[in-house]
Amino acid sequence: MIIGEQKPLDEIQGLLEDAEKVLVVGCGTCVTVCFAGGSREAQILSSSLRMSSKLNGHPQDVSDVTVQRQCEWEYLDEIEKEVAEADIILSLACGIGVQAMAKHFPEKWVVPGLNTTFLGIPVEQGIWEERCAACGDCVLGLTGGICPIARCSKSLLNGPCGGSEDGHCEIDPDIPCAWQLIYDRLTAMGREDNLLELQPPKNWQVSRDGGPRKIIREDLRLISDELES
Amino acid sequence: MSGKDNGYLVGSHLEKMLRAGHFAVTGELGPPQSADPAVIHEKAALLKGYVDAVNITDNQTAIVRMSSIGAGTLVLQDGLEPVIQMTCRDRNRLAIQADLLGAYALGLRNLLCLTGDHQIFGNHPTAKNVYDMDSLQMVQMVTDMRDKAIFQCGDEFKGQTAKFLVGAAAAPFADPTPFRPLRLAKKVKAGANFIQTQLIYDIEAFAAYMEKVRELGLHEKAYILAGVGPLKSPGMAKYMKKNVPGILVPDEVIDRMLEAGKEWAGKKAADLSPEEKKARSKAWQTEGIQVCIDLIKEIQKIEGVAGIHIMAIEWEKAVKPIVEGAGLYPRPEVN
Numbered sequence: 001m002i003i004g005e006q007k008p009l010d011e012i013q014g015l016l017e018d019a020e021k022v023l024v025v026g027c028g029t030c031v032t033v034c035f036a037g038g039s040r041e042a043q044i045l046s047s048s049l050r051m052s053s054k055l056n057g058h059p060q061d062v063s064d065v066t067v068q069r070q071c072e073w074e075y076l077d078e079i080e081k082e083v084a085e086a087d088i089i090l091s092l093a094c095g096i097g098v099q100a101m102a103k104h105f106p107e108k109w110v111v112p113g114l115n116t117t118f119l120g121i122p123v124e125q126g127i128w129e130e131r132c133a134a135c136g137d138c139v140l141g142l143t144g145g146i147c148p149i150a151r152c153s154k155s156l157l158n159g160p161c162g163g164s165e166d167g168h169c170e171i172d173p174d175i176p177c178a179w180q181l182i183y184d185r186l187t188a189m190g191r192e193d194n195l196l197e198l199q200p201p202k203n204w205q206v207s208r209d210g211g212p213r214k215i216i217r218e219d220l221r222l223i224s225d226e227l228e229s
Numbered sequence: 230m231s232g233k234d235n236g237y238l239v240g241s242h243l244e245k246m247l248r249a250g251h252f253a254v255t256g257e258l259g260p261p262q263s264a265d266p267a268v269i270h271e272k273a274a275l276l277k278g279y280v281d282a283v284n285i286t287d288n289q290t291a292i293v294r295m296s297s298i299g300a301g302t303l304v305l306q307d308g309l310e311p312v313i314q315m316t317c318r319d320r321n322r323l324a325i326q327a328d329l330l331g332a333y334a335l336g337l338r339n340l341l342c343l344t345g346d347h348q349i350f351g352n353h354p355t356a357k358n359v360y361d362m363d364s365l366q367m368v369q370m371v372t373d374m375r376d377k378a379i380f381q382c383g384d385e386f387k388g389q390t391a392k393f394l395v396g397a398a399a400a401p402f403a404d405p406t407p408f409r410p411l412r413l414a415k416k417v418k419a420g421a422n423f424i425q426t427q428l429i430y431d432i433e434a435f436a437a438y439m440e441k442v443r444e445l446g447l448h449e450k451a452y453i454l455a456g457v458g459p460l461k462s463p464g465m466a467k468y469m470k471k472n473v474p475g476i477l478v479p480d481e482v483i484d485r486m487l488e489a490g491k492e493w494a495g496k497k498a499a500d501l502s503p504e505e506k507k508a509r510s511k512a513w514q515t516e517g518i519q520v521c522i523d524l525i526k527e528i529q530k531i532e533g534v535a536g537i538h539i540m541a542i543e544w545e546k547a548v549k550p551i552v553e554g555a556g557l558y559p560r561p562e563v564n
Contacts (some may be wrong), residue, residue: 135277153347154317154358158365158411161344162427165474171347183405196411198419201322201366201381 001121002030002094004037004114005129009048014112016088018058022049023086025079025101026066026095034128035112037092041064045092045113070097076104083108103186119150136206136213142194144185149202151178157199159183235273238375238422239336239392242310243282245535245563247423247452249344252529253536254557255454256280256548257314258304260295261474275305275545277358278403279552280309281560282339284538287314291351298332298502312396313337316345321361322370322381326391329371333391340393341425342367360453365419366398372420397421403440403475410441423452425538428469430520431477432527439531448533449457455528457542459547460517462503462510463487489516522554529555 007015016022024042032038042064047174048056065082067075070093083089088109091098094116102110131199133150139157140147149155160179163170169177186194204210237244246253256276261268276283283304285297291531294300301311313332315325329340344364348356362370370381375392378383395414399410413424429435435455442448460466462488470478493501493509501509525537537555541547552558 012354054516153349154344154360154363156344156360156363158363158415159408161364161399162403162475163347164404166404170474171349177404180405183408195408196415198365198369198415201362201370204361 001033001119002096002116003118003120003130004031004035004094004112004116006041006045006092007112009052011089012045012111012113013049013052013056016049016060016090017086019086019109020061020101021087022046022060022062022087022090023082023088024049024062024064024090024092025070025083026064026069026089027097028066028068031092031094031097031114032066036121037094042066042092045090049090067209071100073100073104075115076100134207135202136210137203139199139202142148142197142199143182144189144191144194146178146181146185148178148182151181153177156203157202159195237415238344239283239338239394241394242563243312243339243423244394246281246561249563251281251536251559251563252557253282253345253452253454253562254552254560255536255538256283256545257286257538257540257542258283258300258545259286259289259542260297260300260310260462262292262294263266264295266303269295269303270307272545273309276548278329279548279558280539282310282312284312284314284341286542287316287343287345288319288345288351289352289542290371291318291346291348291353295350298328298335300339300523301332301337302335306336308452310339311337312341313338313393314341314343315367316343317360317362317367318348318358321359325367326374329391329393332401335454338393339396340371340488341369341396341398342421343398349351364397366417368395368416368419368421371395376420386516393483394422395420396423396425400427401429401477401529402427402434402477410445410447413442413447414445417447421451423454423535425454426456427475428456428458428540429524429528430466430482432481432524432531433479433530434477436531439533443533448535452535452537453533454538455531455534456538457524457528457539457551459514459521459544459551460486460511461544462517463490485520486513486516489513514547514559518550518554521547521551524555525551525555 013211018168024046026039027037027040046062046064067079069075083105091101091110092113093104098112113208119132120130121127123129130150135149154168164177164180167180169175185191230266258272287297288294297313301313304311320485342364348358372395373379378390463483466478466483466486469476474515489512490509528534539548
C-alpha cells in the first residue's frame with residue numbers, strides 16, 4: 001500500500017496561509033491504515049490547527065471530513081457541499097488523492113498535509129518499510145520475491161556491491177542489504193544459479209523515466225474512443 | 230583474451246606489462262576539489278616511474294572533484310599512463326558512452342568500471358543518483374564498444390571505436406563472502422580484463438579467496454591486482470577494521486602499528502608537543518610503509534596474482550618507498 005507521513009504542523013500552517021475556513025479531508029484507504037491521514041488523524045489535525053491558529057491571533061474555522069478513497073471521483077462527489085463552504089482544502093491523502101481533489105474541485109485551492117513516502121508494508125506495529133518502486137518491469141521472479149530495485153540503495157541487478165556488511169547496507173546499519181537477503185533466499189531455495197546469470201541493463205522506459213505512465217484497457221472501458229468520435 | 234592487430238586489445242602500457250608477465254604496479258591519484266592542474270602534475274611527479282599506470286578516481290567518496298577524464302589527460306601529458314575510473318552513480322548509459330568517446334579521443338586507454346560510493350557519504354547528499362546500470366553492465370557495454378564496435382543500444386559505430394582495457398573492482402571480504410568469487414566470475418564473464426581488489430591486510434583470508442578464484446580459473450582470464458595501502462596510524466587501522474565494509478585488518482597488523490608508537494603510548498594528542506606529535510607520526514608512517522611492503526611480499530607468493538594496486542590517496546609520497554622496499558623498482562620496460 002501507499003505509505004504517507006504527516007508534514008510538520010508549521011509547514012501545514014504555512015500552506016494554509018490566512019484562509020478563514022479550512023476543510024481537512026481524510027482518506028479512508030492506505031493512509032488510514034498507516035495512521036497518517038484517516039478520519040482520526042483528520043480530527044486531531046483539525047483541532048491542532050484550531051488551537052494553534054487561535055494562539056497565533058488569527059483563529060481559523062477548521063472542520064474535517066473523510067472519504068473512503070480520495071483517488072476515485074465518485075467518493076469526491078459525496079463531499080461537494082463541505083468543499084463548497086471552505087476557502088482552502090487540506091488533503092490528508094497521498095499525492096494521488098491531493099491531485100484528484102484539485103482536479104475535481106478546480107475552483108478550490110488544495111494543499112497537501114502529508115508527504116507521500118513510498119509503496120510499502122507495515123513490517124510490525126509502528127514500522128513501515130519500502131517494498132516496491134513501481135518500475136514497470138517486475139524482477140521478483142528472478143530474485144526470490146525480494147526487490148533489488150526498491151530495496152538495494154543502488155538498485156543493482158547483478159548482486160551486492162562492496163558495501164554489504166553483516167547483512168546491512170553501508171548507507172545505514174538499519175537497512176538490510178537487499179542482495180544479502182536475495183542471496184540467502186535463493187541459496188535456501190536451491191536457486192543460486194539465478195545469481196550467476198548476467199542481467200542486462202534494465203529497461204527504464206517502462207518506469208517513470210519513460211515519462212508519465214498510462215494504462216488503457218479497452219476491454220474494461222464503458223465508452224471507447226472510436227465510439228466517442 | 231583474443232588477439233587483435235598487434236596482439237593487444239588496446240596496446241596500453243598497463244596491458245603490455247601484464248601480458249609480458251611482469252608483476253604490475255598501479256597507483257591511485259585523487260583529483261583536487263578544484264580546477265587547479267598543478268595539484269595533478271605534482272602528484273603525478275611523485276608516482277611517475279614507480280607505477281605502471283595510475284588510477285584517477287571519479288568523484289571519490291561522492292565528493293565533487295576534477296573529473297577523472299580531465300585529470301587523466303593532464304597525467305598523460307606528464308608521461309604517466311592513467312586508468313580512468315568511471316562510476317554508475319553520476320552518469321546514465323548515454324553520458325558514460327559519450328564521455329568514453331571523448332576519453333579515447335584524448336588518448337586514454339585504461340578504464341575501471343565501478344558502481345560508485347552512494348552519494349549519501351559525500352558532500353552532496355541531497356543529490357539524485359543515477360545507477361542506470363551497474364558495474365557489470367558497464368563492463369559488458371564497454372567491452373562491446375571495443376570488440377563489437379556497437380553502442381549499448383546495438384547501433385554500430387560510425388568511424389573510430391573507443392577501445393579500452395577494461396577493469397573492474399573486487400571486494401573479496403564484503404558480504405556475502407561465499408558469493409564474492411562468483412561475483413568476480415560474473416565480472417570476468419562480462420568482459421573484465423583486469424581486476425583491482427579492495428585493500429588487503431589479511432593475507433590468510435586473501436589466499437583463501439584466491440584459491441577459489443583459481444578453482445574457477447579466473448586468474449587465467451583476467452589479471453588480478455591486489456589492493457594494498459599504507460596505514461598512517463593505529464587509529465586508521467582500527468577505524469577501517471570497524472567501519473569500512475569489506476576490509477579485514479588482523480590484530481597483528483594493528484599491534485605492529487601500536488608497537489611502532491609505543492614510546493608515546495597512553496598519551497593523548499593534546500599531551501604531546503608538536504615535535505613529539507611529529508615524531509610519533511613519523512614512526513607510525515614508517516611502520517605503515519613497512520607493513521605495506523611486507524604485505525606485498527606475501528601477496529607476490531600467492532599464485533594467480535598479477536600485480537598490486539597501491540592506494541595511497543593524499544599520501545602519494547609513500548608510493549616510492551613502498552615500491553622500492555618491495556623490490557619492484559625500477560619498473561621493467563616493455564615495448
